[in-house]
Amino acid sequence: MKQLIVILLLASNSLYAQKKIAYEDLMQPAVFSLSMVMLHDVVNPPAASRYYAYCTLGAYDIVSQNNNAIVAPSSFIKRYTPVVITTPKTSYDYHIAALYCVYESGRLLLPSGYMLEENEKTFIELLQKHKIKQSVIDSSVAVAKSVAAQIAAWSKQDDYGKLSTRLRYTPLKGDGYWFPTPPSYMEAVEPNWKTVKTLVIDSCNQFVPAPPEKFSKDSGTKFYALAREVYDVSKNPSQEQLNVAGFWDCNPFAVASEGHMMIGFKKISPGGHWMNITAIAAKKAKLDFDKTIQIHAIEAVTLMDAFISCWDEKYRSNRIRPETYINRYIDLKWQPLLQTPPFPEYTSGHSVVSTASAEVLTYLLGDNFSFTDNSEEMFELKPRTFSSFRKAAAEAAISRLYGGIHFRDAIESGQVEGKAIGKFICEKINAAGIKPVIQ
Template sequence: MNKAIFLVGLALALATPVHCSYAQKTSPRTPAADAATPLHHAHSALNDIIVHDIFSPPVSSRIYAYAHMAAYETFIQQDTTYRSLHGQLRDFPRVPKPIQPVSAPLAGVYAFLLTGKGLVFSEKALDDSTQHVLLYYKKIVSPKVFKASLAHGQAVAESILAWTRKDQYRETRALRRYNLMKEEGKWSPTPPVYMAAIEPYWKKIRPFTLDSAAQYKPAPPITFSRAAGSAFYQLAHEVYTIGKGLSAEQTTIADFWDCNPFAVNVHGHLNFATKKLSPGGHWLSIAGIASRQSNAAITRTSAAYTLTAIALFDGFISCWDEKYRSNLIRPETYIRAVIDETWRPHLQTPPFPEYTSGHSVISTAAATVLTYVFGDALAFIDTSEVPYGYGPRPFPSFIAASREAAISRLYGGIHYRQAIEEGMLQGKKVGDCVLQKIILFQ
């Protein structure tokens, strides 16, 4: 993270001193008390670590969700207009309450950073950003409140981290290596490095709002066939035809929504990886953009991040359940074997089965909850990919952005149309489920 930008941003956000008490639930909030800039910066710091550590999209969604839950549960302890996740999510803990006056913004951001730190590899890399947050809060919070706030933030983080240890994540790390299915029409690793299957047991992870990973099982994929003129052949031929004649705009769309956290570049005998924002990271960036544009206070911003992260998390569970059930062959493998052995997709094919499209599922789920938070007519400029070399893109709504994200996978040559359309339906059901199970505010 650019330290100069971080320092200036926090200075502007926290220019007015404020002391928050655990008893001040109905007292007026000052601009500095509600300033969301520290939370945005904390999210960006954690995002940088997630990109650096190359977490897969499903695992990234887990880190984001727990960290934002920790922040949210801390912020709402001084705002009765928001509801706790306790009692709404299965087995969600009742997080500790402060036992003396605290600064909720400081405690919440600290809880976010400590929770994130407990879930990444490069733990020490978050220390620098944490110290900057603490430095600025030190200027506006009394020493006694400062110390109490850190203790409270740590208590909340420990409570959330204890809950994470019951979600089957550690157990899935110990499961045997995934064995490829040898049947015709099933997924197999793709060029250029033929990576092993990513998260084949993700359906075992505890969901937040879903009754089960298979709750929104989509329609089965079209029956595999190599026969020219068959329905499956036509699906693949569409990918092939579009890929051979991509327009400049289609190419831009495919690149903008690539979101491959570990794209491998091969030049002769030289291999190197390009690290990028994950699909979930992209949508949480959009949540941040919408929050800033709406001048949302820190608790509303936290609610937006949290709902989006929950939708992403459950979206990946739902999608990955189907991926490893249908285990469908990727367009790249089929087209090169049946239609044209020289064909290559515009984007690098991700290392997991094709059906359904993950981008289609999680983008629709995220757009559904963001529409609930900010409305269906919030036009915005998406600058999420600017740090990765792509220009900003304007969208009239979250749904419009999600539709473009979905169709980008066809342009990129990595998904059939059915996976996209069924993925969007699946994602809408997940997003609606999140909103039916969770009420954070009215």
């Protein structure tokens, strides 16, 4: 992992050797640095989406205030208050300010945000090496710090800070309800996440999916058939199914046991994976800096709202995981290919957020946008190529069945939920004047 960070920094450094700085190519390393801190902190998927949203919004606002062609975030984010920048535009470089703001927002918001101070220092050194005037650097950094502080203050209005004051979650009693799963039997993740305020969608329950299949132990029921499908697939998976499951695992903290010892393995979250896909797509589409910032922020906002919607349903239906059901009623010793995440099953989070992301990216960059996704290379997983964002999202969704952690109806209902969220956000940004980047 350290080697990859060094490579990214060297790649960034090489950009400054050019006559003109390719600022648009520096957004991916900036967001990647956020992902690395979240990886270190073991930030859960819903919380990660919130950090991506706030850490990119300030940069987006800086860009929109310097380019009238870039629609302001306040035009479609219902609660957003535009940041105030008092520094004359002629005194600072908004490209520098926007990029530094990503780092600074992460520094202020992330639990181990201090780790980003080194990234900030390296960024400044690269600017100096490129002989950017120190006065411009200083004023740009000052703008970034001011904006990041305003974003951090505004973020407190979403009630995230109240989560820790709520009563500790206790699993519901009943055969059909979620219960902590092996090997570590972790407590439920973010049971009150639905109380975090949304950004674009109206509320956490605006897109409530159809109810899940009714629980039953009877082998002749539809629910048993759902569980049996997961079990049967796991018994003789194809190599492609194994590849798909592993590629979209995105478990921030999986635990492996070896005798009396337990070892944790960290990966980027589903949101982190889609933020990297956004960077890959922006680069392939050859978007300029301003549109690159805008598309990252819109994707991050989509992720945050999608997770809030999904988590609302998860703790409403509170459904049992395949691992628990199969161990109780089919095979006591069965284990899923992927480690079961510590929260209720319905709907599938990856299905919701991937489908919502695909709808928004398809609106902005077009259908049949092919790309090669190398987001998991750092975990020694081979890149995969997709002919469209929707194809990638469909694969992410079905990966949960192959991995043994979701029933099919949670996947399919999650896709319906995610598509509705994505389309709603597309309608909002379209109404605000944000048109497709690629016509």
